[in-house]
Amino acid sequence: MAILEVKNLSKHFGGLKAVDDVSFQVQDGEIMGLIGPNGSGKTTIFNCINHYYPITSGDILFKGRSIKGMKTHRICHLGIGRTFQVVKPLARMSVLDNVTASAFSRTHTIGEARKEALKVLDFCNLDDQRDKLARSLPIGGRKRLEIARALATKPELMLLDETAAGLTPGELDEAIDLIKKMRESGVTILIVEHIMKVIMTISDRIHAINFGQTIGEGTPAEVANNPAVVEAYLGESYAHS
Amino acid sequence: MRKILLSILFGLILIGFPILVSSDYYQHLVILAMMWVIIGSSWNILAGYTGQVSFGHAMFFGIGAYTAGILVVHLEISAWWGMLLGGITSMMIGLFVGWVCFRLRGPYFALATLAGGEIFRLIATNWESLTQGMVGILIIQTFPSKLPYYYIVLALAFVCILTIHLVMKSKWGYYFLSIREDQDAAESLGINTTLYKNLSLLISAFFTGMAGAFYMNYMAFIDPHVVFSLHYISIMAILVGIVGGVATIMGPAVGAFIMVGLQETFRSAFFGLAPQWTSQAHALVFGLLVIFVILFLPNGIVGDWPKIKRNVFRVKATG
Numbered sequence: 261m262a263i264l265e266v267k268n269l270s271k272h273f274g275g276l277k278a279v280d281d282v283s284f285q286v287q288d289g290e291i292m293g294l295i296g297p298n299g300s301g302k303t304t305i306f307n308c309i310n311h312y313y314p315i316t317s318g319d320i321l322f323k324g325r326s327i328k329g330m331k332t333h334r335i336c337h338l339g340i341g342r343t344f345q346v347v348k349p350l351a352r353m354s355v356l357d358n359v360t361a362s363a364f365s366r367t368h369t370i371g372e373a374r375k376e377a378l379k380v381l382d383f384c385n386l387d388d389q390r391d392k393l394a395r396s397l398p399i400g401g402r403k404r405l406e407i408a409r410a411l412a413t414k415p416e417l418m419l420l421d422e423t424a425a426g427l428t429p430g431e432l433d434e435a436i437d438l439i440k441k442m443r444e445s446g447v448t449i450l451i452v453e454h455i456m457k458v459i460m461t462i463s464d465r466i467h468a469i470n471f472g473q474t475i476g477e478g479t480p481a482e483v484a485n486n487p488a489v490v491e492a493y494l495g496e497s498y499a500h501s
Numbered sequence: 502m503r504k505i506l507l508s509i510l511f512g513l514i515l516i517g518f519p520i521l522v523s524s525d526y527y528q529h530l531v532i533l534a535m536m537w538v539i540i541g542s543s544w545n546i547l548a549g550y551t552g553q554v555s556f557g558h559a560m561f562f563g564i565g566a567y568t569a570g571i572l573v574v575h576l577e578i579s580a581w582w583g584m585l586l587g588g589i590t591s592m593m594i595g596l597f598v599g600w601v602c603f604r605l606r607g608p609y610f611a612l613a614t615l616a617g618g619e620i621f622r623l624i625a626t627n628w629e630s631l632t633q634g635m636v637g638i639l640i641i642q643t644f645p646s647k648l649p650y651y652y653i654v655l656a657l658a659f660v661c662i663l664t665i666h667l668v669m670k671s672k673w674g675y676y677f678l679s680i681r682e683d684q685d686a687a688e689s690l691g692i693n694t695t696l697y698k699n700l701s702l703l704i705s706a707f708f709t710g711m712a713g714a715f716y717m718n719y720m721a722f723i724d725p726h727v728v729f730s731l732h733y734i735s736i737m738a739i740l741v742g743i744v745g746g747v748a749t750i751m752g753p754a755v756g757a758f759i760m761v762g763l764q765e766t767f768r769s770a771f772f773g774l775a776p777q778w779t780s781q782a783h784a785l786v787f788g789l790l791v792i793f794v795i796l797f798l799p800n801g802i803v804g805d806w807p808k809i810k811r812n813v814f815r816v817k818a819t820g
Contacts, residue, residue: 333693344689
Protein backbone atom coordinates (compact mmCIF):
# COMPACT_ATOMS: atom_id res chain seq x y z
CA MET A 261 0.00 0.00 0.00
CA ALA A 262 1.26 3.47 -0.80
CA ILE A 263 1.58 5.55 2.34
CA LEU A 264 2.40 8.67 0.34
CA GLU A 265 1.27 9.46 -3.18
CA VAL A 266 2.54 12.51 -4.99
CA LYS A 267 0.38 13.08 -8.04
CA ASN A 268 1.41 15.41 -10.86
CA LEU A 269 2.92 17.82 -8.37
CA SER A 270 3.96 21.21 -9.73
CA LYS A 271 5.36 24.19 -7.90
CA HIS A 272 6.13 27.33 -9.85
CA PHE A 273 7.80 30.42 -8.44
CA GLY A 274 6.72 32.99 -11.01
CA GLY A 275 8.20 31.72 -14.28
CA LEU A 276 10.51 29.22 -12.58
CA LYS A 277 9.17 25.70 -12.64
CA ALA A 278 10.89 24.39 -9.49
CA VAL A 279 8.84 21.19 -9.56
CA ASP A 280 7.10 20.25 -12.78
CA ASP A 281 4.58 17.44 -12.95
CA VAL A 282 6.36 15.01 -10.63
CA SER A 283 4.55 11.81 -9.57
CA PHE A 284 5.77 9.04 -7.30
CA GLN A 285 4.58 6.75 -4.54
CA VAL A 286 6.21 5.73 -1.30
CA GLN A 287 5.20 2.24 -0.16
CA ASP A 288 4.47 1.45 3.45
CA GLY A 289 7.66 0.38 5.26
CA GLU A 290 10.20 1.13 2.55
CA ILE A 291 13.09 3.54 2.35
CA MET A 292 12.72 5.61 -0.76
CA GLY A 293 15.52 7.86 -1.96
CA LEU A 294 14.96 11.12 -3.78
CA ILE A 295 18.02 12.24 -5.72
CA GLY A 296 18.93 14.93 -8.19
CA PRO A 297 21.66 17.50 -8.76
CA ASN A 298 21.73 20.76 -6.82
CA GLY A 299 18.67 22.90 -7.41
CA SER A 300 16.68 20.12 -9.01
CA GLY A 301 13.73 20.61 -6.64
CA LYS A 302 14.17 17.97 -3.94
CA THR A 303 13.76 20.25 -0.95
CA THR A 304 10.94 22.04 -2.76
CA ILE A 305 9.06 18.73 -2.95
CA PHE A 306 9.55 18.30 0.80
CA ASN A 307 8.31 21.81 1.43
CA CYS A 308 5.24 21.08 -0.68
CA ILE A 309 4.46 17.84 1.20
CA ASN A 310 4.88 19.77 4.46
CA HIS A 311 2.91 22.74 3.16
CA TYR A 312 5.58 25.35 3.80
CA TYR A 313 4.15 26.86 0.68
CA PRO A 314 1.03 26.11 -1.32
CA ILE A 315 1.45 23.89 -4.37
CA THR A 316 0.69 25.20 -7.85
CA SER A 317 -1.11 22.09 -9.08
CA GLY A 318 -1.36 18.38 -8.48
CA ASP A 319 -2.21 16.55 -5.30
CA ILE A 320 -0.52 14.88 -2.33
CA LEU A 321 -2.19 11.93 -0.60
CA PHE A 322 -1.14 10.56 2.75
CA LYS A 323 -2.66 7.13 3.50
CA GLY A 324 -5.14 7.71 0.69
CA ARG A 325 -6.29 11.09 1.97
CA SER A 326 -5.46 14.41 0.34
CA ILE A 327 -3.35 16.69 2.53
CA LYS A 328 -3.25 19.48 -0.02
CA GLY A 329 -3.65 22.89 1.64
CA MET A 330 -3.49 21.46 5.15
CA LYS A 331 -1.53 23.49 7.72
CA THR A 332 2.01 22.33 8.50
CA HIS A 333 1.24 21.51 12.13
CA ARG A 334 -1.85 19.49 11.12
CA ILE A 335 0.29 17.45 8.72
CA CYS A 336 2.66 16.71 11.58
CA HIS A 337 -0.23 15.46 13.70
CA LEU A 338 -1.37 13.18 10.85
CA GLY A 339 2.00 11.43 11.06
CA ILE A 340 4.52 13.05 8.76
CA GLY A 341 7.76 14.12 10.43
CA ARG A 342 10.57 15.99 8.75
CA THR A 343 14.11 17.18 9.29
CA PHE A 344 15.65 20.25 7.72
CA GLN A 345 18.66 20.37 5.44
CA VAL A 346 19.72 23.61 7.10
CA VAL A 347 19.26 22.40 10.66
CA LYS A 348 16.91 24.40 12.83
CA PRO A 349 17.77 23.58 16.44
CA LEU A 350 15.80 25.42 19.10
CA ALA A 351 19.12 27.00 19.97
CA ARG A 352 18.63 28.36 23.48
CA MET A 353 16.88 25.24 24.76
CA SER A 354 18.57 22.11 26.01
CA VAL A 355 18.67 19.02 23.81
CA LEU A 356 16.17 17.32 26.11
CA ASP A 357 13.83 20.32 25.98
CA ASN A 358 14.02 20.38 22.19
CA VAL A 359 12.77 16.82 22.02
CA THR A 360 10.31 17.25 24.90
CA ALA A 361 8.69 20.18 23.07
CA SER A 362 8.06 17.98 20.07
CA ALA A 363 6.89 15.01 22.18
CA PHE A 364 4.06 17.25 23.38
CA SER A 365 2.44 16.79 19.98
CA ARG A 366 1.21 13.36 21.18
CA THR A 367 0.63 14.01 24.87
CA HIS A 368 -0.34 16.78 27.24
CA THR A 369 1.48 15.97 30.43
CA ILE A 370 5.08 16.94 31.05
CA GLY A 371 5.87 13.57 32.61
CA GLU A 372 4.90 11.58 29.55
CA ALA A 373 6.52 14.03 27.16
CA ARG A 374 9.77 13.82 29.07
CA LYS A 375 9.63 10.02 29.17
CA GLU A 376 9.07 9.85 25.44
CA ALA A 377 11.86 12.39 24.85
CA LEU A 378 14.34 10.33 26.89
CA LYS A 379 13.36 7.22 24.95
CA VAL A 380 13.93 8.95 21.64
CA LEU A 381 17.24 10.48 22.76
CA ASP A 382 18.39 7.03 23.76
CA PHE A 383 17.30 5.67 20.37
CA CYS A 384 19.34 8.39 18.62
CA ASN A 385 22.39 8.04 20.88
CA LEU A 386 21.99 11.56 22.18
CA ASP A 387 21.21 10.83 25.82
CA ASP A 388 24.66 11.85 27.03
CA GLN A 389 24.15 15.27 25.41
CA ARG A 390 20.72 15.90 26.81
CA ASP A 391 21.56 18.76 29.19
CA LYS A 392 23.63 20.70 26.66
CA LEU A 393 22.15 23.69 24.87
CA ALA A 394 21.17 22.76 21.34
CA ARG A 395 23.38 25.49 19.91
CA SER A 396 26.48 24.00 21.52
CA LEU A 397 26.15 20.73 19.57
CA PRO A 398 28.48 20.12 16.62
CA ILE A 399 26.88 19.53 13.22
CA GLY A 400 26.70 15.76 13.64
CA GLY A 401 24.81 16.17 16.89
CA ARG A 402 22.51 18.77 15.37
CA LYS A 403 21.61 16.46 12.51
CA ARG A 404 20.78 13.71 14.99
CA LEU A 405 18.81 16.17 17.08
CA GLU A 406 16.74 16.98 13.98
CA ILE A 407 15.93 13.29 13.63
CA ALA A 408 15.23 12.87 17.35
CA ARG A 409 12.88 15.83 17.36
CA ALA A 410 10.99 14.57 14.33
CA LEU A 411 10.82 11.04 15.79
CA ALA A 412 9.31 12.34 19.03
CA THR A 413 6.21 13.38 17.08
CA LYS A 414 5.76 9.65 16.34
CA PRO A 415 5.60 9.88 12.57
CA GLU A 416 4.58 7.04 10.27
CA LEU A 417 6.41 8.71 7.42
CA MET A 418 9.68 10.54 7.91
CA LEU A 419 11.08 13.03 5.42
CA LEU A 420 14.85 13.23 5.85
CA ASP A 421 16.48 16.18 4.10
CA GLU A 422 20.24 15.59 3.71
CA THR A 423 20.75 14.20 7.18
CA ALA A 424 24.18 12.90 6.23
CA ALA A 425 25.59 16.08 4.67
CA GLY A 426 28.62 17.44 6.48
CA LEU A 427 29.24 14.35 8.59
CA THR A 428 32.58 12.64 9.16
CA PRO A 429 32.94 9.07 7.78
CA GLY A 430 32.43 7.68 11.28
CA GLU A 431 29.31 9.73 11.82
CA LEU A 432 28.10 8.67 8.39
CA ASP A 433 28.02 5.01 9.42
CA GLU A 434 26.17 5.94 12.57
CA ALA A 435 23.65 7.90 10.52
CA ILE A 436 23.09 4.93 8.22
CA ASP A 437 22.58 2.65 11.23
CA LEU A 438 20.14 5.13 12.74
CA ILE A 439 18.09 5.34 9.55
CA LYS A 440 17.99 1.54 9.28
CA LYS A 441 16.98 1.27 12.94
CA MET A 442 14.24 3.78 12.32
CA ARG A 443 12.83 1.70 9.48
CA GLU A 444 12.94 -1.43 11.63
CA SER A 445 10.87 0.40 14.22
CA GLY A 446 8.17 0.77 11.58
CA VAL A 447 8.76 4.22 10.12
CA THR A 448 8.56 4.66 6.37
CA ILE A 449 11.30 6.93 5.09
CA LEU A 450 11.63 9.30 2.17
CA ILE A 451 15.18 10.56 2.06
CA VAL A 452 16.91 13.28 0.06
CA GLU A 453 20.64 12.73 -0.03
CA HIS A 454 23.68 13.66 -2.07
CA ILE A 455 26.08 11.21 -0.51
CA MET A 456 25.83 8.16 -2.74
CA LYS A 457 27.26 5.82 -0.12
CA VAL A 458 24.21 6.54 2.02
CA ILE A 459 21.52 6.61 -0.61
CA MET A 460 22.74 3.53 -2.50
CA THR A 461 23.15 1.35 0.60
CA ILE A 462 19.90 2.09 2.36
CA SER A 463 17.31 2.84 -0.32
CA ASP A 464 14.91 0.18 -1.52
CA ARG A 465 13.96 2.36 -4.46
CA ILE A 466 15.17 5.67 -5.79
CA HIS A 467 13.33 8.43 -7.61
CA ALA A 468 15.59 10.76 -9.59
CA ILE A 469 14.70 14.25 -10.71
CA ASN A 470 16.44 17.03 -12.58
CA PHE A 471 15.20 20.57 -13.30
CA GLY A 472 12.03 19.72 -11.44
CA GLN A 473 11.16 16.76 -13.65
CA THR A 474 11.32 13.01 -13.15
CA ILE A 475 14.24 11.40 -15.00
CA GLY A 476 14.10 7.89 -13.60
CA GLU A 477 12.90 5.54 -10.91
CA GLY A 478 13.86 2.07 -9.76
CA THR A 479 16.19 0.10 -7.54
CA PRO A 480 19.57 1.71 -6.73
CA ALA A 481 21.28 -0.42 -9.36
CA GLU A 482 18.73 0.45 -12.04
CA VAL A 483 18.94 4.16 -11.32
CA ALA A 484 22.75 4.10 -11.27
CA ASN A 485 22.73 2.64 -14.75
CA ASN A 486 19.98 4.88 -16.09
CA PRO A 487 21.53 7.04 -18.87
CA ALA A 488 19.37 10.05 -17.99
CA VAL A 489 20.55 9.96 -14.40
CA VAL A 490 24.20 9.54 -15.39
CA GLU A 491 23.84 12.43 -17.79
CA ALA A 492 22.29 14.66 -15.14
CA TYR A 493 25.15 14.01 -12.74
CA LEU A 494 28.17 13.60 -14.99
CA GLY A 495 27.26 15.17 -18.35
CA GLU A 496 26.19 13.79 -21.69
CA SER A 497 29.48 12.23 -22.73
CA TYR A 498 29.37 9.75 -19.86
CA ALA A 499 25.81 8.71 -20.48
CA HIS A 500 26.58 6.79 -23.66
CA SER A 501 30.00 5.43 -22.83
CA MET B 502 16.38 24.32 47.81
CA ARG B 503 18.26 27.55 48.46
CA LYS B 504 16.13 29.16 45.79
CA ILE B 505 12.91 28.14 47.54
CA LEU B 506 14.15 29.38 50.92
CA LEU B 507 15.19 32.64 49.34
CA SER B 508 11.76 33.07 47.75
CA ILE B 509 10.02 32.36 51.06
CA LEU B 510 12.28 34.84 52.85
CA PHE B 511 11.64 37.45 50.19
CA GLY B 512 7.89 36.79 50.41
CA LEU B 513 7.94 37.18 54.20
CA ILE B 514 9.81 40.48 53.92
CA LEU B 515 7.21 41.77 51.49
CA ILE B 516 4.33 40.61 53.71
CA GLY B 517 5.93 42.17 56.78
CA PHE B 518 7.08 45.36 55.11
CA PRO B 519 4.02 47.59 55.72
CA ILE B 520 3.94 46.49 59.37
CA LEU B 521 7.59 47.41 59.87
CA VAL B 522 7.59 50.54 57.73
CA SER B 523 4.52 52.63 58.43
CA SER B 524 5.49 55.51 56.17
CA ASP B 525 2.81 56.04 53.49
CA TYR B 526 5.46 57.22 51.09
CA TYR B 527 7.53 54.04 51.15
CA GLN B 528 4.43 51.88 51.11
CA HIS B 529 3.31 53.77 48.04
CA LEU B 530 6.61 53.10 46.29
CA VAL B 531 6.46 49.38 46.99
CA ILE B 532 2.85 49.24 45.80
CA LEU B 533 3.91 50.87 42.53
CA ALA B 534 6.89 48.54 42.23
CA MET B 535 4.65 45.50 42.67
CA MET B 536 2.25 46.82 40.06
CA TRP B 537 5.25 46.99 37.75
CA VAL B 538 6.16 43.44 38.69
CA ILE B 539 2.81 42.42 37.20
CA ILE B 540 3.17 44.49 34.04
CA GLY B 541 6.82 43.51 33.53
CA SER B 542 6.10 39.81 34.04
CA SER B 543 3.17 39.99 31.62
CA TRP B 544 5.32 41.69 29.02
CA ASN B 545 7.98 39.07 29.63
CA ILE B 546 5.80 36.02 28.92
CA LEU B 547 4.95 37.46 25.51
CA ALA B 548 8.22 39.13 24.52
CA GLY B 549 10.77 37.20 26.55
CA TYR B 550 9.42 33.67 26.36
CA THR B 551 7.37 33.72 23.16
CA GLY B 552 9.58 36.18 21.29
CA GLN B 553 6.74 38.52 20.26
CA VAL B 554 7.92 41.94 21.35
CA SER B 555 5.23 44.42 22.30
CA PHE B 556 5.82 48.15 22.16
CA GLY B 557 2.33 48.92 23.31
CA HIS B 558 1.53 47.37 26.65
CA ALA B 559 0.04 50.74 27.62
CA MET B 560 -2.86 49.64 25.43
CA PHE B 561 -3.73 46.75 27.76
CA PHE B 562 -2.92 48.72 30.89
CA GLY B 563 -5.08 51.66 29.83
CA ILE B 564 -7.97 49.46 28.74
CA GLY B 565 -7.95 47.77 32.14
CA ALA B 566 -7.87 51.12 33.91
CA TYR B 567 -10.63 52.62 31.78
CA THR B 568 -12.82 49.54 32.11
CA ALA B 569 -12.72 49.95 35.88
CA GLY B 570 -13.26 53.71 35.65
CA ILE B 571 -16.14 53.49 33.20
CA LEU B 572 -17.89 50.91 35.40
CA VAL B 573 -17.97 53.48 38.19
CA VAL B 574 -18.88 56.52 36.10
CA HIS B 575 -21.54 55.01 33.87
CA LEU B 576 -22.85 51.96 35.65
CA GLU B 577 -22.11 52.89 39.25
CA ILE B 578 -20.58 49.50 39.88
CA SER B 579 -17.61 49.20 42.22
CA ALA B 580 -14.31 49.68 40.42
CA TRP B 581 -13.11 46.46 42.02
CA TRP B 582 -15.24 44.53 39.52
CA GLY B 583 -13.00 46.17 36.99
CA MET B 584 -10.12 44.03 38.22
CA LEU B 585 -11.70 41.02 36.57
CA LEU B 586 -13.55 42.80 33.77
CA GLY B 587 -10.55 44.98 32.93
CA GLY B 588 -8.46 41.87 32.46
CA ILE B 589 -11.12 40.30 30.27
CA THR B 590 -11.62 43.44 28.16
CA SER B 591 -7.87 43.64 27.62
CA MET B 592 -7.90 40.02 26.53
CA MET B 593 -10.62 40.76 23.97
CA ILE B 594 -8.60 43.61 22.49
CA GLY B 595 -5.52 41.41 22.60
CA LEU B 596 -7.38 38.68 20.76
CA PHE B 597 -8.25 41.12 18.00
CA VAL B 598 -4.69 42.44 17.70
CA GLY B 599 -3.32 38.91 17.69
CA TRP B 600 -5.88 37.66 15.21
CA VAL B 601 -4.86 40.39 12.79
CA CYS B 602 -1.08 40.34 13.33
CA PHE B 603 -0.01 36.86 14.31
CA ARG B 604 -0.68 35.33 10.94
CA LEU B 605 2.24 37.41 9.74
CA ARG B 606 5.81 37.15 10.90
CA GLY B 607 8.40 39.79 11.42
CA PRO B 608 7.91 43.23 12.90
CA TYR B 609 4.19 43.55 12.20
CA PHE B 610 3.07 42.65 15.69
CA ALA B 611 5.53 45.02 17.35
CA LEU B 612 4.44 47.87 15.09
CA ALA B 613 0.76 47.09 15.54
CA THR B 614 1.05 47.20 19.33
CA LEU B 615 2.89 50.51 19.09
CA ALA B 616 0.08 51.89 16.94
CA GLY B 617 -2.58 50.26 19.10
CA GLY B 618 -1.42 52.06 22.23
CA GLU B 619 -1.58 55.40 20.45
CA ILE B 620 -4.96 54.63 18.88
CA PHE B 621 -6.50 53.88 22.25
CA ARG B 622 -4.96 57.01 23.75
CA LEU B 623 -6.65 59.07 21.03
CA ILE B 624 -9.94 57.23 21.47
CA ALA B 625 -9.84 57.83 25.21
CA THR B 626 -9.02 61.49 24.61
CA ASN B 627 -11.76 62.13 22.08
CA TRP B 628 -14.68 59.86 23.00
CA GLU B 629 -15.72 62.22 25.75
CA SER B 630 -19.19 60.81 26.35
CA LEU B 631 -17.64 57.51 27.36
CA THR B 632 -14.30 58.41 28.88
CA GLN B 633 -14.73 62.06 29.88
CA GLY B 634 -11.80 62.82 27.58
CA MET B 635 -8.91 64.90 28.88
CA VAL B 636 -10.77 65.61 32.10
CA GLY B 637 -10.05 62.04 33.07
CA ILE B 638 -11.93 59.84 35.49
CA LEU B 639 -11.94 60.58 39.18
CA ILE B 640 -13.39 58.08 41.65
CA ILE B 641 -13.50 57.87 45.43
CA GLN B 642 -10.91 55.57 46.96
CA THR B 643 -12.37 52.61 48.79
CA PHE B 644 -9.84 52.50 51.61
CA PRO B 645 -8.27 55.42 53.44
CA SER B 646 -5.21 53.36 54.37
CA LYS B 647 -2.63 51.97 51.96
CA LEU B 648 -2.58 48.59 53.63
CA PRO B 649 -5.45 46.93 51.74
CA TYR B 650 -4.03 48.11 48.42
CA TYR B 651 -0.64 46.84 49.43
CA TYR B 652 -1.88 43.32 50.11
CA ILE B 653 -4.14 43.23 47.06
CA VAL B 654 -1.33 44.12 44.69
CA LEU B 655 1.04 41.77 46.52
CA ALA B 656 -1.42 38.92 46.06
CA LEU B 657 -1.94 39.82 42.42
CA ALA B 658 1.80 39.96 41.75
CA PHE B 659 2.20 36.61 43.45
CA VAL B 660 -0.59 35.01 41.40
CA CYS B 661 0.82 36.52 38.21
CA ILE B 662 4.35 35.20 38.76
CA LEU B 663 3.07 31.82 39.92
CA THR B 664 0.81 31.52 36.86
CA ILE B 665 3.65 32.34 34.49
CA HIS B 666 5.93 29.94 36.34
CA LEU B 667 3.38 27.11 36.02
CA VAL B 668 2.60 27.93 32.39
CA MET B 669 6.27 27.85 31.50
CA LYS B 670 6.61 24.40 33.07
CA SER B 671 3.74 23.04 30.97
CA LYS B 672 3.18 22.18 27.34
CA TRP B 673 2.31 25.80 26.63
CA GLY B 674 5.66 26.95 27.99
CA TYR B 675 7.61 24.54 25.82
CA TYR B 676 5.58 25.67 22.83
CA PHE B 677 6.17 29.36 23.59
CA LEU B 678 9.93 28.82 23.74
CA SER B 679 9.91 26.74 20.55
CA ILE B 680 8.09 29.53 18.73
CA ARG B 681 10.63 32.06 19.96
CA GLU B 682 13.53 29.92 18.80
CA ASP B 683 12.28 28.93 15.35
CA GLN B 684 8.79 29.23 13.96
CA ASP B 685 9.39 26.92 10.99
CA ALA B 686 10.78 24.21 13.22
CA ALA B 687 7.90 24.74 15.66
CA GLU B 688 5.33 24.25 12.89
CA SER B 689 7.04 21.07 11.73
CA LEU B 690 6.82 19.75 15.31
CA GLY B 691 3.06 20.05 15.23
CA ILE B 692 2.79 23.40 16.99
CA ASN B 693 0.00 25.66 15.85
CA THR B 694 2.15 28.76 16.08
CA THR B 695 -0.68 31.25 15.47
CA LEU B 696 -2.77 29.72 18.25
CA TYR B 697 0.03 29.61 20.81
CA LYS B 698 1.22 33.14 20.05
CA ASN B 699 -2.34 34.25 20.72
CA LEU B 700 -2.54 32.29 23.97
CA SER B 701 0.64 33.94 25.18
CA LEU B 702 -0.75 37.34 24.24
CA LEU B 703 -4.01 36.60 26.10
CA ILE B 704 -2.22 35.75 29.34
CA SER B 705 -0.10 38.87 28.98
CA ALA B 706 -3.05 41.15 28.18
CA PHE B 707 -5.14 39.74 31.04
CA PHE B 708 -2.62 40.47 33.78
CA THR B 709 -1.68 43.85 32.35
CA GLY B 710 -5.38 44.78 32.22
CA MET B 711 -5.74 43.74 35.84
CA ALA B 712 -2.78 45.90 36.78
CA GLY B 713 -4.46 48.80 34.97
CA ALA B 714 -7.70 48.27 36.86
CA PHE B 715 -5.74 48.14 40.10
CA TYR B 716 -4.13 51.45 39.19
CA MET B 717 -7.59 52.99 38.73
CA ASN B 718 -8.69 51.73 42.13
CA TYR B 719 -5.51 52.76 43.86
CA MET B 720 -4.76 56.16 42.34
CA ALA B 721 -8.49 57.01 41.98
CA PHE B 722 -7.67 59.21 39.03
CA ILE B 723 -6.73 58.40 35.43
CA ASP B 724 -6.47 60.37 32.23
CA PRO B 725 -5.53 59.21 28.73
CA HIS B 726 -2.03 60.68 28.85
CA VAL B 727 -1.10 58.72 31.92
CA VAL B 728 -2.53 55.26 31.36
CA PHE B 729 -2.00 55.08 27.60
CA SER B 730 1.41 56.70 27.80
CA LEU B 731 4.01 55.32 25.44
CA HIS B 732 6.79 56.71 27.57
CA TYR B 733 5.60 55.92 31.09
CA ILE B 734 3.92 52.58 30.46
CA SER B 735 4.91 50.88 27.19
CA ILE B 736 8.60 51.76 27.27
CA MET B 737 8.79 51.29 31.03
CA ALA B 738 7.40 47.75 30.63
CA ILE B 739 10.22 46.97 28.20
CA LEU B 740 12.85 48.54 30.48
CA VAL B 741 11.62 46.54 33.46
CA GLY B 742 11.97 43.36 31.42
CA ILE B 743 15.35 44.14 29.90
CA VAL B 744 17.01 45.44 33.06
CA GLY B 745 15.73 42.62 35.23
CA GLY B 746 16.23 39.86 32.71
CA VAL B 747 14.24 38.83 29.68
CA ALA B 748 12.92 35.26 29.78
CA THR B 749 13.57 34.72 33.47
CA ILE B 750 10.79 34.29 36.02
CA MET B 751 12.15 36.70 38.62
CA GLY B 752 13.80 39.12 36.20
CA PRO B 753 10.87 41.51 35.72
CA ALA B 754 10.27 41.49 39.48
CA VAL B 755 13.82 42.60 40.16
CA GLY B 756 13.66 45.04 37.25
CA ALA B 757 10.44 46.56 38.57
CA PHE B 758 11.94 47.41 41.96
CA ILE B 759 15.09 48.83 40.38
CA MET B 760 13.24 50.93 37.83
CA VAL B 761 10.64 52.28 40.26
CA GLY B 762 13.42 53.02 42.75
CA LEU B 763 15.48 54.83 40.15
CA GLN B 764 12.52 56.74 38.78
CA GLU B 765 11.56 57.95 42.24
CA THR B 766 15.13 58.80 43.21
CA PHE B 767 15.38 61.09 40.24
CA ARG B 768 11.84 62.45 40.40
CA SER B 769 12.45 63.57 43.97
CA ALA B 770 15.90 64.93 43.02
CA PHE B 771 17.63 62.36 45.23
CA PHE B 772 15.08 62.87 48.01
CA GLY B 773 15.75 66.59 48.03
CA LEU B 774 19.49 66.23 48.51
CA ALA B 775 20.54 67.11 44.96
CA PRO B 776 19.78 70.28 43.03
CA GLN B 777 16.32 70.46 41.50
CA TRP B 778 17.47 70.06 37.88
CA THR B 779 18.47 66.42 38.49
CA SER B 780 14.78 65.53 38.59
CA GLN B 781 14.75 66.15 34.84
CA ALA B 782 17.56 63.66 34.24
CA HIS B 783 15.72 60.37 34.75
CA ALA B 784 15.15 59.71 31.05
CA LEU B 785 18.84 60.23 30.40
CA VAL B 786 19.80 57.84 33.17
CA PHE B 787 17.31 55.22 31.93
CA GLY B 788 18.93 55.46 28.53
CA LEU B 789 22.41 55.02 29.97
CA LEU B 790 21.21 52.13 32.09
CA VAL B 791 19.78 50.33 29.08
CA ILE B 792 23.02 50.82 27.14
CA PHE B 793 24.97 49.48 30.10
CA VAL B 794 22.71 46.45 30.51
CA ILE B 795 22.74 45.61 26.80
CA LEU B 796 26.52 45.91 26.62
CA PHE B 797 27.51 44.13 29.81
CA LEU B 798 24.49 42.16 31.00
CA PRO B 799 22.58 41.22 27.84
CA ASN B 800 20.50 38.72 29.81
CA GLY B 801 19.57 41.26 32.47
CA ILE B 802 20.46 41.30 36.13
CA VAL B 803 18.78 37.98 36.91
CA GLY B 804 19.83 36.28 33.67
CA ASP B 805 23.45 37.29 34.13
CA TRP B 806 23.50 36.87 37.90
CA PRO B 807 26.25 34.19 37.80
CA LYS B 808 28.39 36.61 35.79
CA ILE B 809 27.76 39.44 38.26
CA LYS B 810 28.59 37.18 41.19
CA ARG B 811 31.77 35.96 39.56
CA ASN B 812 33.02 39.47 38.80
CA VAL B 813 32.13 40.89 42.20
CA PHE B 814 33.78 37.91 43.86
CA ARG B 815 36.95 38.36 41.84
CA VAL B 816 37.11 42.03 42.78
CA LYS B 817 36.88 41.05 46.43
CA ALA B 818 39.50 38.33 46.14
CA THR B 819 42.07 40.52 44.47
CA GLY B 820 41.24 43.70 46.36
